[in-house]
Amino acid sequence: MSFWQIAGCITAVKVLLIPSYHSTDFEVHRNWLAITHSLPISKWYYEETSEWTLDYPPLFALFEYLLSQIAQFFDKKMLDVKNLNYASEATVLFQRGSVIATDLLYMYAIQEYCSYCLGGERKKAAFYKTPQFTLAVLLMGNFGLLLVDHIHFQYNGFLFGILLLSITRICQGRIIEGAMWFAVALNFKHIFLYIAPAYFVFLLRNYCFSSNKDGSVRWSSFSMKRFISLGIVVSMVFLLSFGPYIILHQLGQVMTRLFPFKRGLCHAYWAANFWALYNIADKVAAVIGVRVGLVSPGVTQAAMTSGLVQQYDHAVLPSVTPVVTLACTVTSMLPYLIHMWRHPTGPRGFLRGIVLCAFSSFMFGWHVHEKAVLLIIIPLTLLAMTKKTDAQVFVLVSTTGHLALFPLIFTQPETPIKYCMMLFFTILCFVQLGDVFHDHGAWYRLPLLSVMESMYVTGLMAVEVYCSLLHWLFGLQHHLPFLPLMLMSTYCAVGVSYSWLKFYRTCLLDRTVNVVKQD
Template structure:
């Protein structure tokens, strides 16, 4: 039922594209260029997520639904996404059966990941990500066309469809973020048009596909409560029941079968494995990076001063996946503490949405909510920065300050994902992708905002020039990006020369700390923008 409702929304979007061929043709051309690049990346490195998703295809196509979340035939690949994503995997497996790919191992349950994937398996899974990116294309076009004039639209489509971070995570590392972010953009496009009911359905489909998007649920609830459920008491109550009914229907369609089979507790335990610890083995560049560093510095200083500092149960710098949640000096952090911090940090946009629910600010509010989840959440992965950088790309052309902010943030976000591709043959690829994207951003923003870099001596001889023309990212932005280059040079050249193979976690730690500085500045900047706008 949920999939039929969502499919009808997509069909409705396709119908609305008719008669507006120019915008669609431009976007399709951009998507085709990106698809060619993605095709070239098919033989590149793939993470263990590749085998995870292959296993989920096999699991959902060969194991009864009631055992999907209890199956442990491959302990490293247990299903830990919500049911709608599992149904999505089941749909992806249907063409494989028709094509006779079962003998190739695509739909074979294996207790351990194979050392290599056969060519048919590799092609099928890689192409499935490219094809499902059509959802992202459709949603991007719909949102950009609805809210932007032609000049801005072209820039935004380039930023969305040619995102290097999305290429790295989905088409090299391997995931389906493009498909999921497409549903998010589709929901935002409905909100922009005042189609709150359709937006609620799309967002429900999203969080029933990947529960990490729940971060924005409080904002959606407050906004829809105030914007959709308005009017007289009877009218507001009726609308509340309608919205609750359609959203509830999506959740019933997704989770209902597992309630029926008595598996709902097992499903929830898979979706929320709090035992994984506060931080991942590679720290996401967020607030907790500084908390860990301060704790370690205090432990060292106090130990030198003669204090008996107990050693934590698990080291944050061991590079191992485990319960990395114990601190030597600072107070221990629990999932409840991170939940409260996320909720408190996003409270300004919740208050704004309650007081004056305006669709024109919603993309900014949603991006800020996801930023709060990234900054203060429990066991955050660096890939989660896509949840706010993609929406921020849509509003990056709203003002020069938005363009500057997105330029720096997108570079920091993409660079923080560089450690995902650690093999030497992928190094030129990730550097080239980010460099070309930065050049495209510079050209696009500079031409749109008519920016000209004016030498200092010209400003002295012609003071009026400084009033009329300005640099793009400014002095501090330039210094920060040069520091980013310094961190990369240290990790690639100086660290191996000085330390050899010892202290392998130090370059990763430097990337996390330095990128965290940029992320914290981005969070503070977004908060300031929300507080200043009425």
């Protein structure tokens, strides 16, 4: 099977998912189509007829505008700003089709990375016999992307395509082009700010400085020419993106939409991160406090378990502010960023920096969405093919992180679909990577994982059974409606936190010096 045959099979699955359930994000993007098509650019970031206001960077707004020029040939009514919650068959077909079509960029970026990885192996072995075949299957068939983009509905595929293209160009030594593509990704979706520190440190250290024989930075080697070249390329992308709003004196309004800090520490459904564990600790402390008479009974009815997007105070533990989350995020990144600076790294070290920054931002960021785990899993897939320890973390965090996405799809017709897709992808990960590293497990443990880790993964199934079935059989849905979500977030947060710590240890212990080639 060739690369593009794999792509064709995955695309066929996406087409079959067109009639499936879609979330409010479908209406979000329909509304953005209407805003950018019907209103002048000066009103795009002020329009608020719908609650789903435009809150992505300007390049994504331009992307929606370009899509709207095609959308008008399918159904003009979808482009009416006042036509809220409009979802005709033509509208669904167009929006689903646009996600599938733009995924071609993601597939192209995967093909480019696989070609870079293959090198001289292309003549030695057929594609389907190489580890890069496994890489292509795991990236294109990623369960999280299929669930979030092609059922729940979003446009993450082509955005990750831009990111992978940036990574590929940097690994190839085409540094300026790689920096440009990352700037483009940032101006499409600002979630990529999570991994910007890794890019900044890597490019500054490896492109603008050279090293002494012992690997330390040679300060006198700083190249102002290269630094300015990077600055010009990145600045030009940002200027093209934000320039119109600077001219219109609307930059402040745009930034307010991009960074709405009044949404609270956690999303309605908590992401499986440190703050989920913090919230649970606060809840347990409050309950115990009431029992021993140290806390008034009313505080146990914490707003954080209401399932609403809002600001709230913790009952016992100190309440967390955006500044605190920023400090925790930066502090957790610093050890490896310093490591990247002190030890010049090649493509593997660069990818590890991206994954660790994504990990840290997911673990400690403000109002992190559960879908942000994909920013960890996709780049980590690239590393999973190169070293067994990285593959071990990948199978653990992908299984845990993907299961944490299950509550996004709660409709009955899609339930067997998500179970089958998740099961197939997870088995594929364990089997294929087990083959790559010659670790097929045993009756008492899963491939690549220890006994303890295997027991934890098995426990994920028990949590899902309770959340999807037993909670309702016990009749607790009226008394404890948020319990299944809370249990899922908390249990998955343990696995994600463990994966983060394990990956961090592996990265800091790696002293491999391998400088990337430069254009």
